[in-house]
Amino acid sequence: MSDNGERFTGHGEEWRDARLSAQDARTATSWVEAKIDKRALLTNKDRVEDVRDAMWQLEKDGEIIVHRVGDQHEPVMAKTLYGWDKKIPTNQLWHHKSCGQCGNIPGYPASLLWLMNQTETRYLDETDQTSCTAWNYHGSGIGNIVSLAAVFLRNFHQAYVSAQAEGLDPGYYYPLVHCGTSFGNYKEVRHFLMHSAELREQVRKILAKLDRLIDGKLLIPEEIVHYSEWLHVMRGRIADKQQIDASNIRVTIHPACHVYKMVPEDVIYDDDVLDGNRVAVSTGIMQEMGTQVIDYSTWYDCCGFGFRHIISEREFTRSFAIDRKIKVAVEEARADVMVGHDTGCITTLDKNQWIGKAVGKDYALPVLADCQVAALLCGAHPYKIVQMHWHASPFEDLLEKLGIDWQRAKAEFEGYLEEVAQGKIETLYEPRRAITSGEGYRP
Amino acid sequence: MTSSPQSGQRAVGKLADPIGADAPLDREALEEIFDDIRTHPRYDSELNGCLNCGICTATCPSAHYYDYSPREIVQLLWTENVEGIYDAMQEKIWACAQCYTCAARCPFGNSPGGLVMVMREVAIKHGMESAKEVLRPFSRVMLKVMTTGNQLAPNMITPEHFPDWGPNISKVEAPLNILRKAIPMPTLHTQETAWAVNLKTSIELYTIWEESGVLDQLETMDENLFDVIVDIMDEKREDYADWLEEQDDDDDDD
Amino acid sequence: MTDPILIVGGGPAGLGAAQALSAIGRKSILVEKEAELGGAPIISGYAKLVPSGEWAKDAIGGMVQRVAGSDLVDVRLGARVTEFAGTPGSFNATLSSGEQCQVSSAILATGFTHFDSINKPEWGFGTHPDVVTTVQVEQMMSSGKGVYCPSDGRVPDRVAILLCVGSRDRQIGREWCSKICCTVSANIAMEIRELLPDCSVYIYYMDIRTYGQYETEYYWRSQEEFRVKYIKSRVAEVTSDGNRLLIKGEDTLVKRPIAIPFDLVVHAIGMDPNLENATIAETFGVDLQKEGNIAQQFSYGGIGLTSRAGVYVAGAAVGPETIDDSIAQGQAAAMAALGMDGGMVAPSAAAE
Known part of the structure; x- marks a missing residue:
């Protein structure tokens, strides 16, 4: 509890130290004085397997080829849960889009691409890619490990060869996964692939039919990288572009289950972000950009998306979203915005607030992806780029608090829509690059 | 792992007492279902034993709202309680929200969420009524993903389908096609799919559905939907073949 | 064969060993890396102990006093063993101070690290x-x-x-x-x-x-x-x-x-394995078991034997252990070290 009697915890302006006396603090932590590295006993990998080791072995055995994060991808090393290294590519990225983002919160990927333009990051956004199909699998049970693995490797193979359409070498682009569920699912599937020769053989046969093998071998990515990880390692460079002060903004983070609970050993924990006690992505960039990140008691809870629940058990989804997340963020943390890093969570937390009014739960908490907030703070247009009009919960107060004239921006956007109707469309990159083969492709 | 359509007829699951006199299935059939679970390639890596410490249920979102407990699922499987397993497959396994918090917490490295997925796959393989019921509201999504490669399309999200999301899908009023074209990513100027998907890509994905047994799964579950999908994809394959032919002709002209 | 026995670690196990050796008139050198003796119960400030209910500072403090007051125990505080060479009956230990000690055998009572x-x-x-x-x-x-x-x-x-x-x-x-x-x-x-x-x-x-x-x-x-x-x-x-x-x-x-x-x-x-076990194992040439504790050669029979003849182990260095059992193991390891001196050749030494 803070000095002024307000009931917040966490890391906002009210954050207070434990107030142990120097002596108490010293004795209480005397055994840590040697500075025990996070999960020190695990770093020798004797106890928890690093699937990448199995991968290198299979490559040595001539069974697979590893798509490497090379120097041309300008990788930045990040530390994962057990202190292992993860190579995050920062340039020449292939956007593996998210169906939910593109379908109903398009400002999410648009903000990311816009940030990449600001940071002069080369990328490819193309049409030869499918959903990971894991939403469907988790929701309905239709699908299986073979189909999931084949979809994964088909998409990643395309990422590998895509640059050929631009006359560049294969491997030029490295895949960057937008969706948290795709990210978790692909990592899970990679684990199964590395451990089952039978599965590899089944998938190899399918990919051979699709002509998606390299020298007759499966192509496996060295790292499976989520966009939030790119954003995290780029946070300093992005903050350098910041135009709008956000120090008065109280942010609550909703970490995505499929990002940090699935295959947890592959997730970034940064000593500089909440002392490495919580997953670093999103929190890291929000702190870097000067917002106040406020902790709340249901931080660990999921959003209620549920995969099938969002479609057919909506009572559960909205009850969970409102009662266990939104309400707590508003009443306990007095948040101005809920910031997340995954498709399903943002959708669930955002869209389900409206119905709350019917039962007197009118919280009106804006819900945005981390890259949307980052883009806003770097001066992106709230409608043209951040596409905030697709968000259901009211965001106007947040924009006002940031000093953004949303009425003017909205009017500008409405004017722009008239130009769009006349075919005058502005895009973030040259549209012909989006097509890398088949109909409409121009070399 | 892949489904066999023949097995679908046997287990006409009714919500009945699975151990009572009027049990819908005999012991042998129950054991067959359990065998399919036990021999699933994921099974052994998801279940290592259980102390019933309850950390999974403690952190389970669904346990707060349903008569569902991941601990109970694990206990049923670990003790090979085939009646209880069958019973859980009628309703309980569909309560799981697939967040995998249970797996992230379990001190013994079990994945109750992963086990639920195995049970869901087996419920589908056996054509259980519970699975069919679950699938029904999913048919729109299924059709979309099977035929295009995208799970979700902008024109699927309408106040009609999501009345509880409020009256306005966009806070700026304009026709959907204009709003979509005002997204600064050329790949998103679509309404029928979340992004423009290459024809060849959709067909490649369809080949994956065929080859991995997923189409068979679907045929067991929903024959009508299966027929529709096959028709659409046959047509798309023809379109693609035609296009390829045209290209060859063009090449010949060169 | 009158070189002293080296005891590494001044917690319950090390104190137990030192006390036992001094009780039968044998000299020992007790090396402790901290500035005081007593190990976790004293240094981490435990309160009342299981099972006696005595305060740690009385119970373990009492042992410390007896050991520190014994003419037969040579205590080196704030010191570590940096090198350890030789054969059973005739080892040479180098301390971090540079001091060289001739010892007949060594007892590792190096304890554990609290889980962080x-x-x-x-x-x-x-x-x-x-x-x-x-x-x-x-x-x-x-x-x-x-x-x-x-x-x-x-x-x-x-x-x-x-x-x-x-x-x-x-x-x-x-x-x-x-x-x-x-x-x-x-x-x-x-x-x-x-x-x-x-x-x-x-x-x-x-x-x-x-x-x-x-x-x-x-x-x-x-x-x-x-x-x-x-x-x-x-x-x-x-x-x-x-x-x-x-x-x-x-x-x-x-x-x-x-x-x-x-x-x-x-x-x-x-109780985690001592964070320094890798270094300790290297210095003394002993094996660790898979969890990172010092490996014992036998479950029965030979007591406190490590993989190196003439080097013994006791207490939480082998895995989670209680205070009273650690003391008993320290005494048992002292017995084993004495047995080797007396010609009762330990199984691992016989094999060499």
Whole structure:
């Protein structure tokens, strides 16, 4: 509890130290004085397997080829849960889009691409890619490990060869996964692939039919990288572009289950972000950009998306979203915005607030992806780029608090829509690059 | 792992007492279902034993709202309680929200969420009524993903389908096609799919559905939907073949 | 064969060895890396010990006094062994001070490292000031300050003790049971209830392992006399609503997930292998077992034998151990070292 009697915890302006006396603090932590590295006993990998080791072995055995994060991808090393290294590519990225983002919160990927333009990051956004199909699998049970693995490797193979359409070498682009569920699912599937020769053989046969093998071998990515990880390692460079002060903004983070609970050993924990006690992505960039990140008691809870629940058990989804997340963020943390890093969570937390009014739960908490907030703070247009009009919960107060004239921006956007109707469309990159083969492709 | 359509007829699951006199299935059939679970390639890596410490249920979102407990699922499987397993497959396994918090917490490295997925796959393989019921509201999504490669399309999200999301899908009023074209990513100027998907890509994905047994799964579950999908994809394959032919002709002209 | 016996580590096991050797008139050199003797019970400030109920500073402090006062024990504080060469009966140990010691054998009583709760972040240590460890509570009590919430110094109304923190947990690579925490936690719970009769104390457990005679004196007595409540549940997360800590758990016997508020949450931290074991193993040329403790050659028969002849091991250096058993093992290792001197050739030495 803070000095002024307000009931917040966490890391906002009210954050207070434990107030142990120097002596108490010293004795209480005397055994840590040697500075025990996070999960020190695990770093020798004797106890928890690093699937990448199995991968290198299979490559040595001539069974697979590893798509490497090379120097041309300008990788930045990040530390994962057990202190292992993860190579995050920062340039020449292939956007593996998210169906939910593109379908109903398009400002999410648009903000990311816009940030990449600001940071002069080369990328490819193309049409030869499918959903990971894991939403469907988790929701309905239709699908299986073979189909999931084949979809994964088909998409990643395309990422590998895509640059050929631009006359560049294969491997030029490295895949960057937008969706948290795709990210978790692909990592899970990679684990199964590395451990089952039978599965590899089944998938190899399918990919051979699709002509998606390299020298007759499966192509496996060295790292499976989520966009939030790119954003995290780029946070300093992005903050350098910041135009709008956000120090008065109280942010609550909703970490995505499929990002940090699935295959947890592959997730970034940064000593500089909440002392490495919580997953670093999103929190890291929000702190870097000067917002106040406020902790709340249901931080660990999921959003209620549920995969099938969002479609057919909506009572559960909205009850969970409102009662266990939104309400707590508003009443306990007095948040101005809920910031997340995954498709399903943002959708669930955002869209389900409206119905709350019917039962007197009118919280009106804006819900945005981390890259949307980052883009806003770097001066992106709230409608043209951040596409905030697709968000259901009211965001106007947040924009006002940031000093953004949303009425003017909205009017500008409405004017722009008239130009769009006349075919005058502005895009973030040259549209012909989006097509890398088949109909409409121009070399 | 892949489904066999023949097995679908046997287990006409009714919500009945699975151990009572009027049990819908005999012991042998129950054991067959359990065998399919036990021999699933994921099974052994998801279940290592259980102390019933309850950390999974403690952190389970669904346990707060349903008569569902991941601990109970694990206990049923670990003790090979085939009646209880069958019973859980009628309703309980569909309560799981697939967040995998249970797996992230379990001190013994079990994945109750992963086990639920195995049970869901087996419920589908056996054509259980519970699975069919679950699938029904999913048919729109299924059709979309099977035929295009995208799970979700902008024109699927309408106040009609999501009345509880409020009256306005966009806070700026304009026709959907204009709003979509005002997204600064050329790949998103679509309404029928979340992004423009290459024809060849959709067909490649369809080949994956065929080859991995997923189409068979679907045929067991929903024959009508299966027929529709096959028709659409046959047509798309023809379109693609035609296009390829045209290209060859063009090449010949060169 | 009158070179002294080297004892590495001045905790219960090392003190036990030194005391035994000096009792039969044999010289020893006791090397301790800290500035004082006593090991974890003294240096980490334990309160009342299991099973006697004596204060650590009296019980272990008494041993320290006897050992330090013995002419036969040569104590080197703030020192480490940096090199160890030679053969059984004639080893040369180099200390960090540069001093060379001729010794006939060595007993490794190098102990353990308390589990660092930082490694289990979802249980709130390091994030919420009122999440503490059993060691901190021991310190609160042994320092005479009593039990309080570090955030604001208030006396807690409700305390939860979480068992198996850093034990029996594959998520963090600690698969072993730390053996002592159930009994220690029951002991602490009773002490809290004694100090703060209005405070409710809950213990969250997977199993209760107050083995042997501790059943009656700790598990049962803590309930019957001290009204400590036991909940069979491993908690998922510890968070805070700004006023109180919230524990998310399922009472597995009543079968519902529930979040319960507490003022103070205590992690019953387990025993990790000594962080320096890799260095110790290298220096003394002994093997570690897979979890990183010093490996013992035999379960039965040869006592305290490591993989190197003439080097013995005792106490928590081999894995989680109680204080009284550590002392007994120190004495047994002393016996084994003497046996080697006397010509009773140990099995591993015979093999060479």
